Each structure stands twice: as C-alpha cells, then as structure tokens.
Amino acid sequence: MTEDKSKITLFVDEEDHPIAVMTTPVQFDLDTSKLTDGEHVLKIVSRSPTGREGIREIKFTIRNGPAIAVEGLNENDVVDGTIPLMINAYDKGNQKSFIIGGSETPQSVPSWLWILLIAFLGWSVYYMITNFSI
Numbered sequence: 001m002t003e004d005k006s007k008i009t010l011f012v013d014e015e016d017h018p019i020a021v022m023t024t025p026v027q028f029d030l031d032t033s034k035l036t037d038g039e040h041v042l043k044i045v046s047r048s049p050t051g052r053e054g055i056r057e058i059k060f061t062i063r064n065g066p067a068i069a070v071e072g073l074n075e076n077d078v079v080d081g082t083i084p085l086m087i088n089a090y091d092k093g094n095q096k097s098f099i100i101g102g103s104e105t106p107q108s109v110p111s112w113l114w115i116l117l118i119a120f121l122g123w124s125v126y127y128m129i130t131n132f133s134i
Contacts, residue, residue, distance in 0.1 A: 004049030011043040037065045066091040071108065 010020045010028070012035065020028060030042070039061050046054045072085040086108070 006046050006048050009045045009047075011045070013040055032062045033064055035062050035064075037062050 006024045008022055008024055008026065009018045010022075011018050019030075022028065024046070039059065042058045042060065044056045044058070046056075048054075066089040069088045069090075070085060071087075072083055073079065
C-alpha cells in the first residue's frame, strides 16, 4: 500500500527557480555561502496529495562575510565635528584553526573604570595623610 505524501518546494527571495523540490518529511541543509550577506526570505510552498497548497515565508539575515566592529559611533547618533573611530573587521576563517591575530576587537578603557581608579587613588591619598605623620 503506497501512501501519497506532500511535496515541498523551496525558494530563496523572489527567485523563479526553486532551490529544491522534495517529498516530506525531509531534512535539508541550506548552504548560505552561496547567498550574499543581508536580509533574505525563504519561501516554502507545500502541495498536498489532493492538490491544496500552503505557503510559509521565513525572513533571515546572512552574515558570512567578515564581522565589522565600530567603536566611537553608534546607530542613529547625532554628531558634529571630527569623530575618532576604531574599526576592525575579522573573519571566522576556515573554522579548523584559530587565528589569534585580528580575531579580537581592541576597545578603549571604559570611563567607569577611570572613575573607579581616580576614586581609589583619592581615598588612598586621604588615608595616607590622615593616618601617617611625618
């Protein structure tokens, strides 16, 4: 006894040609390395054995390219004059070996740490003046 199964067709973005046509249930590996970085839509069209169709769209973002880190300018900042920026771009590589150089983004010392250091130094000078006599 054969059982009719639903068929699914996968499309990426607004392409006319499907990337796959399969019979359910199925496991599928979507290779994102062939797509450009940015926002995409996976469109899944299913057709039942009786001919009825169902459609589902899933939005996703691809970031296969090097990650870009920017310090000194945030999204929607209002700025004027000269702005010092620190920019770093690093790639995941082949994921078989870890490359230390360039894999971490250097950052400036946070202002709260400077405030804590100045407060500690001020307290230590006060302590020395009040508790030690010459």
